[in-house]
Amino acid sequence: MKVQVCIIGGGPSGLLLSQLLHLQGIDTIVLEKYSREHVLARIRAGVLEHGFAKLMREAQCGERMDREGEIHHGFEIAHDGRLDRVDLHKYSGGNSVIVYGQTEVTRDLYEARDRLGGKVVHNAEDVTPHDIDSGAPYVTYRDGDKLVRVDCEFVIGADGFHGVSRKSIPNDVLREHEKVYPFGWLGILSRTKPVSPELIYVKHERGFALCSLRSQVLSRYYIQVPLTDKPEDWSDDAFWIELKRRLPADVAARLVTGPSIEKSIAPLRSFVAEPMRHGRLFLAGDAAHIVPPTGARGLNSAASDIYYLYHALVGHYLKGDDSGLDGYSQKALARVWKAQRFSWWMTMLLHRFPDRVSYDDRLQDTEMDYLFSSETAMRLVSENYVGLPF
Structure with missing residues (x-):
């Protein structure tokens, strides 16, 4: 099999790039390790920057x-028993x-690829890039007992933090930067009316919390917990009780509770791999970088990678211009x-760190006071939250 671009990873990043390139007449294939059902069962956040929405x-x-x-x-921050809004x-x-x-x-991306007859292979086992530093890379994968070879001109690694793509870059080339936080987020999804029409981030002496939503009948809530906790340690009742303790009294009073339909704990990590290109291999999304979910940047950072890659590949194939490919890693x-x-700033502002000292608490309080007393500070937070220009 031969295509122009082989994309490893059938999550939103890989599917979005495949769809965009297809519309420009560029031939792609997407190789996904898991089934479509497995991919669609993943519960992730969903605060989309205006730039990401435009790309969709x-x-x-x-x-x-x-439509939906x-x-x-805006969003609100609860602290010291009150709510302040970021407009x-x-x-x-x-x-x-x-x-x-x-x-x-x-x-939506899967349905779009189906509609256009896009090539998406699920349950592709042992996906391996080869000769990525040559002019003729290829990717192999196993389909049952059969070994399949995909010859291509470029390989896109959009296969997440644990995927094979980043590991294919030589150790003497790759530089990794990481910060692991000493807590996680326990999250539940419930078929309940959201407590607020906008997100509420909570800074509390018992720990961080977040009131989020998926729709007007589907809510997503989080509380900060130690890394040693497991989801089964928390009954639904225990979760709701602890969440209410961290919310301002008037918010807690109107919280609608109900059975959880999903419950999980996500550890918090900051991670960046450099460079994001080696030869004909280009990394995108979680394969290259991870952020704590506090600032809602994860999916949006992946989308900016796809924006740069999309325009770089269009420049190469339709205009004979390789400047976008050459500058991809630096720009991304x-x-x-x-x-x-x-x-990192949002995480440091809102969480309770186990090794904190009184100086840290006072600095956190001062940072919060400054945020809501300065229009310049509000502007900086707002422009980052809605998304910096691509």
Whole structure:
């Protein structure tokens, strides 16, 4: 089999790039380790930057997002028993975000690839890139007992943090930067009315919490827990009791509780791999970088990678211009590190660290006071939250 671009990873990043390139007449194949059902069962956040939403529309995948997504012009931070609002629309030049679950994004992209007859291979085992530093790379995978070879001109590694793509870059080339946080987020999904029409981030002496939503009848809530905790340690009742303790009294009083339909604990990590290109292999999304979910940058950072890759590959194939490919790693990493900074700042501002000292507590309080007393600070938070320009 021969294609122009072989994409490893059938999550939203790989599917979005495949769809965009297909619309430009560029031939791709997507190789996904797991079944479609498995991919669509993953529960992920879904706060979409305005730039990501625009890219979905360009990919002809934005109709349901625009119809069903929740447009948010701001979010609230609960601290010291009160709520303060960050007015994104006011301080970012009229921009906003769309709350639309990553699972739904992925579903829309799958349907778009089906509609156009896109080549997406599921249950592709032992996917391996070869000769990525040559002019003729190829990828092999196993389909049952059969070994399949895909000859291509470029390999895109969009296969996540644990995927094979990043590991294919030689150790003497790859540089990895990582910070692991000493806590995780226990999250539950419930078929209940959201406690607020906008997200509420909570800074509390018992630990961080987040009130989020997927729709007007589907809520997503999180609380900060030690890394030693397991989901089975927490009954639904225990979760709701602890969440209420961390919310302002008036918010807790209107919280609608119910059975969880999904419960999991996500550890928090900051991670960046450099460079994001080696030969004919290009990394994108979680294969190259991870952020704590606090600043809602994960999926959006992946989308910016796809934006740069899409335009670089279009430049190569349709214009004979390789400047986008040559500059991809540098350009993508510049935006990635800004997303890292914002996610790190939000995490440091809102969480209770186990090794903190009184100086840290006072500095946190001062940072919060400054945020809501300075229009410049509000503008900086807003422009990062709605998304920096690509």
